[in-house]
Amino acid sequence: MKSPIYLDNQATTPLAPEVFDAMVPWLKDHFGNPHSAHKLGRQTAAIIDVAREQLAVLLPEQGNVIFTGSATEAINLGFGAIYQQLKRGRNEIIVLETEHAAVRDTAKSYAKIGFEVAFVPVDSNGIVSLEALKSLASSKTALIAAMLVNNEIGVIQPVEAIAELAHLHGALMLCDAVQGYGRVAIPDNVDMIAISGHKIYGPKGIGALWTRAGLELPTLIHGGGQEKGVRSGTLSPALCVGFGKAAELCNSNLTKDMAHIEKLSDYARELFGDWLVNGAIDRRYPGNLNLRKNGLDVGRLMSDVRDVAFSAGSACASGSGRPSHVLTALRLEPAEVRSSIRLGFGRYTTMDEIEQAANMINSAAKAQLL
Structure with missing residues (x-):
């Protein structure tokens, strides 16, 4: 059966072939526990350190990389820093209104x-109001959390300015960089950065939290204290290797990937020229x-266009059917939110796929609005 055209790269990305190849030996032959003192254990511990270094290349200097089971776990771990505060x-x-549920619900x-x-609040473009942020920050502020690239609408927040403001008041700054890592500087x-493996063509089931050197975190998972004393449990060498290889590929392909993505985006904007x-x-x-065509029933559209994997812009990640808090924060009317879709392009998306998908989506939308 033919797979649908995949345009949902914000939800997850396909595993890079090079990542799969790098992981196989650590699933099959090199099965040692990385926390064991014997040779097999030392081999796996060494390869995990390599992966940690591969991740660190795309992160600020003078910090530590802590492996977690997901970016959501990394965010939960990072929030623990406020106990010292x-x-x-x-x-x-202080949290941006358009943050991912992992940040909002943890807060x-x-x-x-x-x-x-x-x-x-953010403005109608989805960018945080620095003036509003300044009015809220004070000597009582422990933490400000802001996403680098929004997962629903792709806008880039002024994270550097937000971190400066946080530090001006003695607060910490946590950045959800899941959608920006390997793509945007x-x-x-910042003080803490959460990232995820499966958003950069790596494996699912692994994330990481980068912390500024000297930052103290409470233990999140108690046990053997394997990961920096704050997260107990045996690390998966294969997942760590895959994450590290994915980061290495992002670094080496950064210019090429961005040029490809920009070309795809420009073509899509042309093909969806009558969408907002x-x-x-x-x-x-x-x-x-993230596009909308007023009057459109996106639920029906997705049902009519089953050969394209894309996202509705009106439902939150939990699938509850509630209007997107991100689009609502842009001050869109409920009907406008319900008429929105998200298209996500990636390293393996082709121009031909963009054209085919646009034809199918536009035809279905036109038929619905006749």
């Missing part, structure tokens, strides 16, 4: 134990194109 009398958390969980949580003045773009036009990652 609490000892300094800081109990406020809300701290509200249940006495932290004050404020959500900062990460400012070096959600989010900023100039300050966005071009591999994410």
